[in-house]
Amino acid sequence: MIVNDDFLAHTLRYPEQSDVLDFAFPSGRARVEGAGILSLEPEVKRSNVSLVLSVGIHGNETGPIELANGIVKSILAGDLVLGVRLLFIIGNPRAAIQAQRFCDVNLNRLFCGSWQSQQGYEAQRAQQLESSVKAFFDAPEAVASQKFHYDLHTAIRGSVHEKFAVHPFVPEEIYQQCQLAFLAACGIEAVLFSHQPTTTFSYHSFALHNAQAFTIELGKVRAFGENDLSSFVRMERALTELLVAGELIQDSLSDLSLYKVVDSLTKDHESYQLNIADNLENFTPFKQGFCLAESLVQRYLVEQTGDAIVFPNSKLPVGQRAGLVVRAKPMSAFNFQ
Ligand SMILES: O=C(O)CCC(=O)N[C@@H](CCC(=O)O)C(=O)O
Numbered sequence: 238m239i240v241n242d243d244f245l246a247h248t249l250r251y252p253e254q255s256d257v258l259d260f261a262f263p264s265g266r267a268r269v270e271g272a273g274i275l276s277l278e279p280e281v282k283r284s285n286v287s288l289v290l291s292v293g294i295h296g297n298e299t300g301p302i303e304l305a306n307g308i309v310k311s312i313l314a315g316d317l318v319l320g321v322r323l324l325f326i327i328g329n330p331r332a333a334i335q336a337q338r339f340c341d342v343n344l345n346r347l348f349c350g351s352w353q354s355q356q357g358y359e360a361q362r363a364q365q366l367e368s369s370v371k372a373f374f375d376a377p378e379a380v381a382s383q384k385f386h387y388d389l390h391t392a393i394r395g396s397v398h399e400k401f402a403v404h405p406f407v408p409e410e411i412y413q414q415c416q417l418a419f420l421a422a423c424g425i426e427a428v429l430f431s432h433q434p435t436t437t438f439s440y441h442s443f444a445l446h447n448a449q450a451f452t453i454e455l456g457k458v459r460a461f462g463e464n465d466l467s468s469f470v471r472m473e474r475a476l477t478e479l480l481v482a483g484e485l486i487q488d489s490l491s492d493l494s495l496y497k498v499v500d501s502l503t504k505d506h507e508s509y510q511l512n513i514a515d516n517l518e519n520f521t522p523f524k525q526g527f528c529l530a531e532s533l534v535q536r537y538l539v540e541q542t543g544d545a546i547v548f549p550n551s552k553l554p555v556g557q558r559a560g561l562v563v564r565a566k567p568m569s570a571f572n573f574q
Pocket residue numbers: 295345346390391392393394403437439452547548549550
C-alpha cells in the first residue's frame with residue numbers, strides 16, 4: 238500500500254486500514270498510524286509547536302476535511318516546508334463515506350474516556366484517537382513544544398456568526414489572548430466560553446494534555462465537492478503560517494463577539510421539543526420568558542432578553558445535549574493573559 242500526497246483519497250480508499258505505514262516526504266517523516274491518522278515529524282530539529290489538526294469527527298462535515306487535506310497535500314508534495322510537529326486526523330472515515338454525521342453514536346461526546354460506556358464504531362474510534370493524541374503529546378519531541386489542538390467542524394444550521402469557536406471550560410477563567418487573536422486571524426467571528434467540562438475531542442486535549450484546544454465551526458455542513466473553499470482563505474493562511482513558521486498570526490480582538498455559555502440544554506424525555514423553526518440560525522436571540530424547550534418533565538424559559546441558542550438539536554437520544562444557551566458579554570468581562 239502506497240500513500241500518495243492525497244491523504245483524504247487514501248483514507249476514503251482504505252477506511253479500515255489498521256497497518257502502520259512509514260514513509261518520507263520532502264521536509265520530514267510521516268507515519269499513517271491507522272485509518273485517517275497521519276503523524277508528521279519535521280526534519281527541522283526542536284520544533285516549537287506540536288499541533289493536532291482534526292477534521293471530520295462528524296463524517297458529513299466535509300468543508301474542513303477538504304481545507305486541511307489541501308494543506309497537508311502541499312506539505313507531502315513538498316510545496317510547503319513543514320516546520321512543526323503535526324498530527325492530522327480525519328476523524329470518522331466510515332461516516333464520511335456514508336455522508337453521515339456518525340454511524341452508531343456521536344463521536345464528539347465520547348472523549349475523556351466516555352467511550353468506555355458505549356459500543357460500536359465510534360466508541361472504538363474515540364479510544365484509538367485518544368491513544369494517538371496521547372502518544373503524540375507525550376512523545377519526547379513534544380516536551381519543549383507548545384501544544385495546540387484545533388478541531389474543525391461545520392454546523393448543521395446557518396449561523397448569525399458564520400465562523401465561531403468553542404473555548405473549553407477553564408475553571409480559573411483566565412484566557413490566552415494570543416489564541417483569541419489567532420482565531421480572529423483565522424476569520425473567526427465569535428467565541429463561546431464553556432461553563433462546564435464536556436466530553437468533546439477538543440475539551441479532552443485541553444483537560445488531559447494541557448493543550449490550547451478549540452472546536453472551530455467554519456460554516457454550514459455541505460457534501461464533498463460542494464464547499465466554497467474560498468470562504469476558508471483566512472483559516473488556510475493562518476494554519477499554513479503555523480505549520481510552516483510555527484507562528485500564530487494575530488489579528489485584533491476588537492471584531493470578535495464574545496459569549497458566555499449560561500446553560501446546556503439536555504433532552505430529558507422522548508417528548509422533548511425545542512420551540513424554534515427548523516431554519517432558525519445559531520445565535521438568534523430570544524426575549525426573556527420565552528419557552529425555548531419543553532417536555533413532559535420540564536420547561537426551559539429564557540432567563541434574560543438577548544440570550545441565544547447555539548447547536549439546537551432535539552433529534553438525538555434522551556440524555557444528550559440539545560443545545561447551548563449563550564449570552565453576549567463585552568471584552569471587559571474576560572481576563573486575558
Ligand atoms: O450544528 C450543530 O448542531 C453541531 C455542529 C458540531 O458538530 N458542533 C460540535 C461542537 C462541540 C463543542 O461544543 O465543543 C458538536 O456538537 O460536537
